[in-house]
Amino acid sequence: MIPMVQAQGVHKSFGAVQVLRGIDLEVQPGEVMVIIGPSGSGKSTFLRCINHLEKVDAGQLSVDGELVGYRRHGDKLYELRDREVCRKRSEIGMVFQHFNLFPNMTALENVIEAPMRVRRVSKADAVAKAHRLLDQVGLAEKAGSYPRQLSGGQQQRVAIARALAMEPKLMLFDEPTSALDPELVGDVLDVMKQLAQEGMTMMVVTHEIGFAREVGDKLVFMDGGVVVEAGRPRDVITNPQHPRTQDFLSKVL
């Protein structure tokens, strides 16, 4: 089986700062990988590399068997054209810490925008699908609301619906609940859990250890731009091997 995401020795620097220093990991189709770690450990940067919002400096990163951002021809690498990068991104959903809904569009318009403009789906189909998705995230009656009229939790669920509208084969979640009031976190996590149960391949950067334990198939602890420890969530959480992991978990649990 081709892994959905495969990283081998992925490096990334911003100027003199080395953020990723050789990441190796694999995500199988249908798997939920949860990435935890202190801030500045490179979790978000790695996630952003996967849909080419950041360029990888060294190493190999592939999604569904295809290199991210490049095409191999013989033994040469060619950068992908913008159009190809866009096509690949459209197959990967991403959910951001600060939601990043388009504030000039209603919830419904946010969800139908990309299917209509990128995939050229007819408006009727896009709207029907958007209503289904908004219903699925529990916001059927908020279709006509603008993002600023919604709570953070509602905005994030619209953002999830917007990503799902492109029928992605992989969903990336970049600290989806970090900007939310504590009592709103549950609604978002419930939607994500439901998604995981439906078999979506997911990579989730989060501080929600409970979610990692309950929903994750694999837990990765990152620190200093490398994967320090990886394994079944229950094992890593209850019996961390590496002292850095022990230290981190003792602080967040």
Place this chain on the structure above:
Amino acid sequence: MAAPVDYQRAAPDSGPIKAIPVRHPWRWVSAAVLLVLVAMFINGFFIAKIKRGNSLETRFGWGVVGEYFTSGVVLKGLLMTIELTVLGMVIGIVGGVILAVMRLSANPIARWVAWVYIWFFRGTPLLVQILFWYVVGYAFPRLSLGIPFGPDFFSFSPNDVITPFIAGMIGLGLNEAAYMAEIVRAGILSVDEGQFEAAQSLGMSRLLTMRRVVLPQAMRVIIPPTGNELISMLKNTSLVSVIAMSDLLYTVQLIYAATYQTVPMLLVASLWYIIVTTVLTVGQYYVERFFGRGSSRQQPLTPLQRLRKMVASHPDVPPKETLDEMLRSQAPFRRGGGALA
């Protein structure tokens, strides 16, 4: 030992407080002084008559103003001014968007060309630029379309094409583009980085992101200074008088050169400028509302809506429909689906 405070006495019942308000006698005095000054101003400027020759006239010749205000030549001049304003602004906005995108482009040559353009057109007087476009035909007696430094497919003489109107329009428009470029760039820079990322992560191309996500949000920042530019443009059009274009100001100048009614004619022009400015200001209010949708939880009512609400809630006017229905039917931007869907 002090007597215990009788709270019951201080507040005999829990009804509304009836207290004697503080008096403000000086407010009355200052209001009276101001009203007298306003009355003197109105009288002096508009009503009082003084002896001129052997007739009595108002100081600023309002009779003459009324006579010429809607005369054919003045209206023709006004039309010319409005045409130049609109066309100059269209060139300015289109050029400004192109220059702003060039300045933010990944291509260093595009960035540099845009920078030099803005530097030059902001750095030289508009008057000189208008004159330049008028006389450009002397420097380039023939312009042609063809392969650079190679054969021509098509050629024409600028002297035939560049009428004073075209020169004025190009001069105003190209100058405006330099200013608009910076306004548009400020608007684009004001949009949160996360918006670009969200659009990109959905597979939207750069152009699509710009058109559907960034520019509509940038508009909120772009419109107020553009309103300023439009109003300055309205008045800058008077510079075309140097190339003998009969715009509003030049028209009245021609009239007072013959009649010596200098001040009344300048008032005619000024009144028209202020009327057009007022119309543009009202227009700007509605354009801002349109692009502001989604930016606050609920848009305030327009003055017109407030007026209707007042009329509707007046006891003497029985409401035909409920207030809610009325407001909904008047607020198209709040309706789900939006105008851009």
